[in-house]
Amino acid sequence: MPTALVTGAAGFIGSFVCRRFLDEGWRVIGLDCLSDYYDVALKERREAMLNQSPNYRSVHEMVETPGCLMSLFEEERPDVVVHLAAQAGVRYSIENPRAYLESNIIGTFELLEAARAFPPRHMLLASTSSAYGANTVMPYQETVKADHQMSFYAATKKSTESMAHSYAHLFDLPITMFRFFTVYGPWGRPDMALFKFTKNILEDKPIDVYNFGDMKRDFTYVVDLVEAIWLLVAAVPLRPEDGTVAEGDSLSPVAPFRVVNIGNSNSVQLTDFIEAIEEATGRKAERNLMPMQAGDVPATWADASLLQSLTGYAPTTDVKTGVKAFVDWYRDYYQV
Template sequence: MPRTALVTGSAGFIGFHLCRRLLSDGWRVLGLDAMTDYYDVSLKRRRLEILQGFDTYKTIEARLETPGVLSDLMAAEKPEIVVHLAAQAGVRYSLEAPRSYVESNLVGTFELLEAARAHPPAHMLMASTSSVYGANTEMPYAETDKVDTQMSFYAATKKANEAMAHSYSHLFGLPITMFRFFTVYGPWGRPDMALFKFVKAIREGRPIDVYNHGRMKRDFTYVEDLVEGMVRLVDATPPRPDSRNELVGGDSLSPVAPWRVVNIGLSKPVELGDFIAAIEAAMGQDAQKNYMDIQPGDVPATWADTRLLTALVGDLPATSLEDGVSAFVRWYEENYS
């Protein structure tokens, strides 16, 4: 029998890529997604159609914050691992609709932790974000850095998720690995993300908004490289309270719980201007640039320290920005031209 994984947010950008990889690797996947209309639902439906082409994929369309949904599902299916990716995303949208972040990111994660408490999986893997580093200025960001100065409500809810998961890990012995993602991009990306918006605007002959006058740096991470890291961490030995004597340098393993947080990034920050140049080169078309001040909640730079990830799972693929952007542009042209 194939191993069973429960993936929340399975029709989302990262969730779709992870589910497709797990299915290709022979897993049975339970994919839960609410199919909310934060962005184009038809894009989610198209991702879902691809996943439903696998015999070992099961779709559950439901809101994870609905009491009992996750508990009943885990009781019936008994997944070996749980990968929690479902969340209300977006730094800027959290200024407009903060309640949706409370419901999805806080209440939804609580429901998942309660379900895992009643029906413990062998390993839980839960998504966080580089945004939790907030106002930290010393880089690269390491997992052991203090993270108390979040600059958006989105980031605050994800930091709360880390704390909630740690408490359940300590109290109930749940092995939990948290991921901190760094600016993920690639084919099937969300329409609210910079790459999608830039390509769409350039093709339509409209100017693009360049925040902080282009003085931004991001640790852009190609989605398939990210998924490779996640899959390797799925199969890595889950955090154990008795493994403190096996710590690697800079390990974030909790002293009181089988809980760890791991950065997943390329560890190669790129100037926003260079990112735009890569888009222009891939499209063969120059962008009209509308330079603007930095937006509330944004940080000027991100940069992942990935030494812990490398120590745990080895060196990951490192898709170049040029290749990754070109792959997205090809996908966009095939689907939206």
């Protein structure tokens, strides 16, 4: 039975990834510190469902704890690693940047050092669409420069890409970096727009709409995202022997390293997203129009053609379907 190590296992995306590996017959080591950045009870419920499987092992520890990952790698020798543990959130990175430095950068360093000592056959690390920063040419392609991050969160995630590339080059570690685009769906994070909007609409409270509603996002349904991650496990990057890389491929010419967008390839207006929530809840939102927040960007839009060429898969869930699934889950979970 192959073994996967998933960091951030009790998180929104992590819990879905763990479930997919378990369903595919893998043993899963789930690492999560159950931080109080948002409701710990939600993380505990996700973890409790995973613990029902005899092939799941739960480990409570912070990724940045010195030696923690080294010991875990030595003990478990994972075949595949999916690194999702991170301090998330653009806006919170302005208030508490040190949390991002410790979890995102130091935590990734600890992971890379452990992998250097006990190499998995493939490591898949989460980055973000925020890495594209001030780029305005869309849809975003993995091969374009991404040098002007707009938030410290984005800067830390872009830094982890550079760190991972150096380890891939120096120690021949096969690494795939994902750039996620606004992931949403059931069991989603309470700090994200869909959760906050749904909660406030159902409680007849106003919602804060930034940039006066003139924002676009490439909303990616969590089940689609996990399908893409699962398929990319088998797409192990290989160091090019002669340094030649096919056009459109983000494969490094000097390392077994690749960056892959995972998005819906469709930029949706924020106002249309809100209307989908209104339709799913059967209520109208009272909108509190506000200016753009510091560190945010007006639009994201993924070119996911590399994902499709590597896996034959493209996310397809439309916003109305995905939003309804979340609202149905929210009503059931909170008994609304």
